Amino acid sequence: MNSTIEFQNNDDLAFFGKVNASISHELKNILAIISEAAGLLQDLTEMATKGQKIEFEMLKTCSQDIVEEIQRGFATIKRMNAFSHSMDDTVKNVNIVDVVDLMVALAKFLSFASKVRLDPLPEAEAVVLTCPFRLQNLIYRALFFAFESAGPDGEIHIAIQPQPNGSAHITFSGFDPGNARSFTSDETKKIAVSIGVDIREATELRGFELIVPENFDAVRQS
């Protein structure tokens, strides 16, 4: 029988709050654009009513921007929903690719986010039994640290490699991990240990990797 994980510590709550705050910031940005586009349409309508000449191209751009931003809003809400439901099951089988994909999308809402290059998806499935919420927290922390190290003009590289023993390696590279100690803080280590994840430096790649076991419970009990 698998162990369970109880969400009751400050790290879990802080992570949930941080991600939700960044999502609300993104939604507010989207609404601000829609609001300006609607306002501009209103301005143009008033001008047309007064018989003033208006640029057709401006009308087209406004309508197009509204449609695009609504789509961006729907995509954001879909991710918000996926993130919120990640707390439904404290332990379950998850595909690492899906988890990384979601966290990259959410971390990009951070104002200092770097560009991210995700390696082509592995052919073999990278499915592990873990606590999805804690794994998300760890990946988000890794992205946060990588973004801070690489800067907004930098590009970080992420690779997911399923291993023959069922574990999966997630490598974050392409930046200077000079101050890697701030990533492997006590809080980060505590989260990693709780789901059996090992954090290793990947010096030759200028980064680090997370080694996610096939079954977190087997590692915790060994």
Added chain:
Amino acid sequence: MKVILVDDEKKFATMLAKRLALRGIDIDYVNTGEDAIVKAEMERYDVAILDVKMPGIGGIELERKLKELDPCMKIIFLTGHGSETDFETGSAEAACYLAKPIQIDELMKILHEVTG
């Protein structure tokens, strides 16, 4: 009145600048703090409208740099949330803070107030 608008959300900056231009404001807009400094070194602006959170040079740091170039420049901050924590990070010297989405009439009123 010469105004510079700095916001990393390109569409937002473009549309807000157009709306202000339609109201007779002489406005330039850029999407980074770095570009704003380059502009401000070449031209004199009465007011800078700055997004608080931007990649690279954020709004708060940009305010300081712009004030070094021109201490008379008035600053209006745009914030994503309008929350107390956003305001706390700002400078006490800033003319005011506006939460997004903004009301164009309110912004126009503030622009006229700060420029006397």
